[in-house]
Amino acid sequence: MHAVQFADHGDRGVIEYAERPDPSPGRGEVLVDVKAGALNHLDVWTRRGLPGIDLDLPHVPGSDAAGVVESVGDGVTRFEPGDRVAVSAGVSCGECEFCRHGEESQCVDYHIIGEHVPGVHAEYAAVPEDNLVAVPEGVDWATAAAAPLVFQTAWRMLMTRADLAAGESVLVLGASGGVGHAAVQIADFAGAEVFATASTEEKLDYAREVGADHAINYAETDFASEVFELTDGRGVDVVVDHVGGETWDDSLKSLAKGGRLVTCGATAGSRPETNVNRVFWNQLSILGSTMATPGEVDDVLAKVWDGTFEVRVRDRLPMGETARAHELLEDREGFGKVVVVPDSEFDA
Structure with missing residues (x-):
């Protein structure tokens, strides 16, 4: 072979x-x-x-x-x-x-x-x-x-680790990638207000098509500032960050008081600096997540097979x-x- x-x-x-x-x-x-x-x-x-x-x-x-x-x-x-x-x-x-x-x-x-x-x-x-x-x-x-890999990863990140609830807000970094485009759909399915970042208008249009309520071009604007403007200074409840590197600090900046950052990877760098003052003062949670359990895999793939997720x-x-x-x-x-x-x- x-x-x-x-x-x-x-x-x-x-x-x-x-x-x-x-x-x-x-x-x-x-x-x-x-x-x-x-x-x-x-x-x-x-x-x-x-x-x-x-x-x-x-x-x-x-x-x-x-x-x-x-x-x-x-x-x-x-x-x-x-x-x-x-x-x-x-x-x-x-x-x-x-x-x-x-x-x-x-x-x-x-x-x-x-x-x-x-x-x-x-x-x-x-x-x-x-x-x-x-x-x-x-x-x-x-x-x-x-x-299988990206949808199970995004499902566990949002539904299990972040315990996302309807009515909350979610920022998905890198919405054009595998995990990103899955996370946008899962957050939308869960009843969240979805913010998504990508680097071109074409990618942002796709993000809107699969469920993003707000699309931010991170190549042209500071996404943390844009999130705060769109949320009247509050920030979002959950950030999905599989990028790491230089996005990490802005991901933390984008969170509301008591917010949760959930991460499954670091495509742009695995050793970013963390402003610990921001973490404890805003009572933020940083959650790691890897893949999924067999039951979670079955749950999310059932929704792929029936067309709920694309x-x-x-x-x-x-x-x-x-x-x-x-x-x-x-x-x-x-x-x-x-x-x-x-x-x-x-x-x-």
Whole structure:
């Protein structure tokens, strides 16, 4: 089979689409005939080399994919050949105190398919049964591949960690990205007043289409000042910040007294300065969030499958052009997700 892989960490030039041995499903695993995969910024960071994570090289990236069950290993009970499935990438141990209490995403041995272990951007992938969800007939492969990671992440951030309530206000940074465009829709669904930032008017128009009440061009204005003007000096109840870096201080500035900042990543830098005086004086909460529990995954994907939430796909490319897909993410081109399809399936 062919798979996306890189033998060294580095720039986009290390990516290749090359032959690899066909995988076989082990005990508890399912062999998936992959019809589509989707990229996340995690794929970029993994390619560059995440500190503290040692990969077996060459490494196959990819945390999101969907396809048809080809065969199953011993002990598999939930799926059989011909079933339509999508990957949910979070892997937990199932035994620690967090797993026992239904908080699998806080597992002490938590890892992510495509980040810590081989991923699924290949013609075939052997995936643990517990990391697959059923995909209904009528859901297209691009949607099925692109939804799981970003929608489960945004759902847990807002509905569980931030405990968002109807009538509250939410600021979503980077609304044109995967997590961002999911968070806008989830906040709108929850009955919140939604503020969204993006860098172009085209992206802001898309943000409005999927649920933003207020759209702020952060390339042209200070978003914290704009939020305070739009809220008559109050600020918002919740900020969704997966950007970090230089946005961090403005995210804290944008919060109302008692507000909550929830973060799942730091695409612009992981060591921003924090004004501690602002945190304690305004009684702010800073909440970390990673992926989701199986129950949360089921809850949010049910709303993707039935059309409540829409997965916006900005580009669909053959896996042989995955370097171009990485470029789209790094240059922040377009609105929504980038999908890659095995070359043998592209336009099939």
